[in-house]
Amino acid sequence: MQRQKTNFEYSHKTELDIIEKVNDVSLAFSSALGLDFQSGQIYMTLLRLGPITTGSLAKEMKIDRNKIYRKIDELVSEGFVSMTMSSPKLCIPTDPENSIELVLHKKKKEIERINKVKKDIVRQIRGIVSVPFGTSTPTFRIIQGLTNVYSGISLSLDTAKNVVFIVTSIKDIMRMYHSDIPEKIKICRKNGGQVFLITDSDEKLMIPYIKRLHATENKVAKLPSNGRIIVFENTQMFMSDSTNTSDFMDENSDISLCTDAPEMINNIFSLCTFLWGIATPIKLT
Template identity: 25%
Template sequence: MREEEIIEKLQKLGLTKYESLAYITLLKLGPSKATDITKESGIPHTRVYDVLSSLHRKGFVDVMHGTPRLYRPVNPEVVLERIKEEFIEDIEKLKEAFVELYKQTHGQELPEIWTILGFDNTLERVQHIIRTARYEVLINTPYEFLELLRRDIKARKDVIFVIITNLPDEIPDWLKADNILLARTGGAPWLMASWIIGDADYSIFFGAIPKDRRREKFYSFWAKSPRAVFQYMHWFYTIYFDNSEVVKPINYEALSKPLTFVNVRTLITILKHVGLPREAEITGKLVDTREPVELHGKIVDYEYTPLVANVTIEAGGNRWKVGGISSYVEDVEGEKFILLE
């Protein structure tokens, strides 16, 4: 990277041009006198002490007291890591403040639905979904795109993957992991789109994979809205998964328990393979009163149709029907489903 580019990036981090020059000079020279810094960097002698004092306050320079006084650059990795942490913390605080301002007016969470331009930007968002998911990732995409996610999928042994793709004749070794439920696409619905969904937090949707010369014109749709994402989960299962062939279930017995799901259809898909009853914990809200509820008992039944998906849990001497987000015909709107055995 050219020195002019480094200075430009340091200015974006809040340094002045002279401060950037002084820090770069110290990195070249090591501990130095102010006069040496002036001679090497071209910073006017009348300004150099103010510049170095400012760099010291900002944490870029240590002052070595003595005769003569020396200035030493702080390790760049230490400086940049601190700035990154402060920057991320400031962003999170701003997000909280902005969402609170929105809720004061609209009384609900701020929906986030965006158009993403460019194939590489879409790929980065998909990788972000896989890397940040806590419980489950749903993927419906051509095998050529799935291969681009190989490293990210292999790195996550702590989430459940439900993957639908146009598989080659033999299942590749990297898709044989215990935590992957794999299905071969079933035909016409496959032609519609690709979906990648992480928990109830993020989802991304796009059409045909572009040729190289069209990559910059490619666009996708990114959503961060639990109710929108839940609807996408519904389509994932009823349009794609239910019209596909499961060729490799998860290896349930080999997985560490408890296992947590946020999508009731994923839960039921697993229960179809492992059988009932199953000890479980479910958290959510009562449909009628919206009061929080926690249920600990055994799942003894489930209902799964294109329109309805719920489980029945025996807990506290009662039987409760629990659906997913936006439930209205069940007793409980489930937010988290935990299989304990």
């Protein structure tokens, strides 16, 4: 009996390792191609299973049929999936290398287009707008979509020179792992800034994700909420409601408040300072 239990535990652990590896690759692929995580998972599943009907794919992935039909249509229109002329129709994933080349080509064209018109557009705007850009009045805005949220955070890190607190779940760190944020943290530190990370797990399996974020120091603690707090000393703050829900696969569910209101920033910065004081250092080696 003891031997059977050990075999079962080993098999279960192996299955979890495979799932985690697939999710990790899906995150990397989704990030590289600008897809949401679920679309990346669908593409990876197609690569693993081979030609399959949309209905069978929905059953395999335990996703609502209507939702997966919409996702497949999007992947087809983007060139990542093709459909056979047979009956029933089968989904065929595009070769990964060709998919990446396709995205690179589109991105290059888009960058070239923006570079050609940016100076002229700014000149035209300045010609019709008489007041100076920006305002001294505190502002706030709502950012929807993980890509947009991470872009806003990356842009702020690019120019940060003071203390930055990142308080978020390990799941969020796993997603940041495949974004521009790790490189932007390195730039922030190079510019004289300090980035302090507080997360909810220091399990050995998670250490590579934490390590690659390149924070100045890392600590583990019970977080005040399931959300994300990123506060830049005296300048800006990002707060998301939850990063640890069942909607993990849907990047559009990520909604963040961004503000430069001094009172809010100072209050949250004080909270993060307190959390940092009671948190436990994470050993990265």
